[in-house]
Amino acid sequence: xxxxxxxxxxxxxxxxxAIFRHCYFRxxxxxxxxxxxxxxxxxxxxxxxxxxxxxxIRAFLYRVATNLIIDESRKKKTSSLDGLREQGFxxxxxxxxxxxxxxxxxxxxxxxxxLSPEYRAVVTMRYVxxxxxxxxxxxxxxxxxxxxxxxxxxxxxLREQSNEPTHTTLL
Amino acid sequence: MKNIFExxxxxxxxxxxxxxxxxxxxxxxxxxxxxxxxxKMAASSHTWQRSYSFFNIIQTLKPMPIALVLVxxxxxxxxxxxxxxxxxxxxxPVKINMNESVGGVLAVSAEADVAWQTRLxxxxxxxxxxxxxRGRLDTETREQIESNFSRHAERVKxxxxxxxxxxxxxGAADASSNFExxxxxxxxxxxxxxxxxxxxxxEVLPLAKKIKKETSRAIxxxxxxxxxxxxxxxxxxxxxxxxxxxxxxxxxxxxxRSIDAxxxxxxxxxxxxxxxxxxxAEETFAEGEVKLSxxxxxxxxxxxxxxxxxAEEARRLVEARGTLDLDIYLNGRERPNIKDDDEKDTNxxxxxxxxxxxxxxxxxxxxxxxxxxxxxxxxxRETGAIKLRFGF
Numbered sequence: 001x002x003x004x005x006x007x008x009x010x011x012x013x014x015x016x017x018a019i020f021r022h023c024y025f026r027x028x029x030x031x032x033x034x035x036x037x038x039x040x041x042x043x044x045x046x047x048x049x050x051x052x053x054x055x056x057i058r059a060f061l062y063r064v065a066t067n068l069i070i071d072e073s074r075k076k077k078t079s080s081l082d083g084l085r086e087q088g089f090x091x092x093x094x095x096x097x098x099x100x101x102x103x104x105x106x107x108x109x110x111x112x113x114x115l116s117p118e119y120r121a122v123v124t125m126r127y128v129x130x131x132x133x134x135x136x137x138x139x140x141x142x143x144x145x146x147x148x149x150x151x152x153x154x155x156x157x158l159r160e161q162s163n164e165p166t167h168t169t170l171l
Numbered sequence: 172m173k174n175i176f177e178x179x180x181x182x183x184x185x186x187x188x189x190x191x192x193x194x195x196x197x198x199x200x201x202x203x204x205x206x207x208x209x210x211k212m213a214a215s216s217h218t219w220q221r222s223y224s225f226f227n228i229i230q231t232l233k234p235m236p237i238a239l240v241l242v243x244x245x246x247x248x249x250x251x252x253x254x255x256x257x258x259x260x261x262x263x264p265v266k267i268n269m270n271e272s273v274g275g276v277l278a279v280s281a282e283a284d285v286a287w288q289t290r291l292x293x294x295x296x297x298x299x300x301x302x303x304x305r306g307r308l309d310t311e312t313r314e315q316i317e318s319n320f321s322r323h324a325e326r327v328k329x330x331x332x333x334x335x336x337x338x339x340x341x342g343a344a345d346a347s348s349n350f351e352x353x354x355x356x357x358x359x360x361x362x363x364x365x366x367x368x369x370x371x372x373x374e375v376l377p378l379a380k381k382i383k384k385e386t387s388r389a390i391x392x393x394x395x396x397x398x399x400x401x402x403x404x405x406x407x408x409x410x411x412x413x414x415x416x417x418x419x420x421x422x423x424x425x426x427x428r429s430i431d432a433x434x435x436x437x438x439x440x441x442x443x444x445x446x447x448x449x450x451x452a453e454e455t456f457a458e459g460e461v462k463l464s465x466x467x468x469x470x471x472x473x474x475x476x477x478x479x480x481x482a483e484e485a486r487r488l489v490e491a492r493g494t495l496d497l498d499i500y501l502n503g504r505e506r507p508n509i510k511d512d513d514e515k516d517t518n519x520x521x522x523x524x525x526x527x528x529x530x531x532x533x534x535x536x537x538x539x540x541x542x543x544x545x546x547x548x549x550x551x552r553e554t555g556a557i558k559l560r561f562g563f
Contacts, residue, residue, distance in 0.1 A: 045203060
């Protein structure tokens with residue numbers, strides 16, 4: 001029992017930033033990303049405390065986070081795509097340093113928002129979280145092949161976007 | 172122009188939680204865990220652990236700031252941010268005066284108080300080590316830490332003496348064993364840091380020496396307590412021995428997990444050494460089991476305590492490796508550097524670093540050329556491999 005507590009809190013220490021970052025780039029809002037991150041961990045703990053099997057905690061955390069993000073986007077009538085454009089950004093309480101980071105991150109978010117949620121998910125996991133296609137497949141519960149194909153298409157889409165004149169407006 | 176993927180990867184890394192956000196959420200998660208436990212915590216048969224169970228719950232969720240205790244029982248008025256502050260930081264007085272006074276308030280029983288005082292010692296020494304690693308340990312700070320340390324150490328010793336007066340030898344043995352573990356671990360770390368100091372005046376060495384002195388005293392105190400236990404009626408010790416057995420078993424499991432978790436950062440040699448240590452703990456445990464079935468409860472108790480000390484020290488040094496980024500191995504012989512010139516051993520029979528335990532229980536610290544020290548005034552590197560050894 002003590003062991004599970006220790007291991008789990010260690011997982012928090014190790015992965016909270018990464019999960020937060022992942023949520024941030026998927027939902028574009030710092031407060032929301034934090035809440036989603038927290039809920040990812042509490043839900044994972046519920047799973048653990050019910051003594052259900054858990055092979056790879058990192059993959060599991062991302063899976064929970066992904067599901068929460070999907071639920072979140074369904075909740076809003078407008079998808080996060082339009083929501084972002086309407087609400088503008090909410091980077092959170094800004095110290096000067098955070099401001100710089102969020103200005104650059106805005107570019108990334110603007111780019112990502114041009115993608116559909118499915119494409120955005122794989123691109124985020126690939127480039128923000130450094131997951132391999134195999135790891136992404138594990139998180140999403142799909143075949144590695146399906147993930148590779150989707151990733152390839154998403155990257156192509158991004159390339160198209162970046163070549164278009166509209167890309168310069170993002171800078 | 173950067174390609175879009177590089178941009179995404181680079182900029183993405185800049186987004187992270189602030190320390191406060193991270194710790195606030197951490198507390199919330201801990202709170203959730205506490206309210207949704209896996210199963211009821213097994214009650215220990217030893218009275219010390221029974222009354223200490225409150226602190227046990229809190230402390231096993233480590234490193235848990237005292238702030239959460241307040242959230243649970245008092246409801247605020249503590250600074251999360253202050254918890255990680257160091258001497259010299261603006262929030263440090265808040266940590267000492269506000270956060271820690273609450274912990275003190277909650278430590279009502281004698282056992283809880285001695286545990287709390289030992290915890291305070293831990294906190295002060297952790298601060299010293301963090302400062303040393305950052306190159307911020309100056310004379311004034313070091314003296315302040317020393318005096319705080321002395322104060323808490325005195326309290327611990329008074330408590331231990333009180334246990335002995337009341338003939339609570341189990342309590343005395345427990346408290347002195349824990350005290351000993353804490354001191355030993357920090358002595359190792361400080362000695363290691365003392366050798367690292369090239370740039371700042373060597374403040375760590377005096378502190379390390381002082382701790383070393385206290386460690387020897389703690390060891391003697393623990394041995395005395397154990398001797399007293401052996402004098403007790405066998406039947407009385409049975410409960411304590413069985414409780415200790417469970418604690419030892421848990422400790423071995425926890426240590427095993429720590430080593431497994433840290434394997435990657437430790438590297439092959441350090442892992443092997445830690446595992447060797449763990450093996451020693453397991454062997455000692457087996458010896459204890461034998462004594463237990465032979466109904467030699469006092470011997471069993473002592474062996475299980477020894478198991479806990481060995482395993483816990485291995486575990487803490489493995490953890491310290493991660494936090495302070497030091498290479499601290501576990502096996503070796505006498506350490507030549509810390510001179511015991513000012514130590515007048517009144518008994519005379521024992522040498523300072525003599526191994527009082529059966530197995531070779533000494534520590535070797537090897538520094539490798541790639542050792543980096545965190546942040547602070549530039550990096551500190553060791554050239555070549557310097558092997559420093561000293562005994563338990």
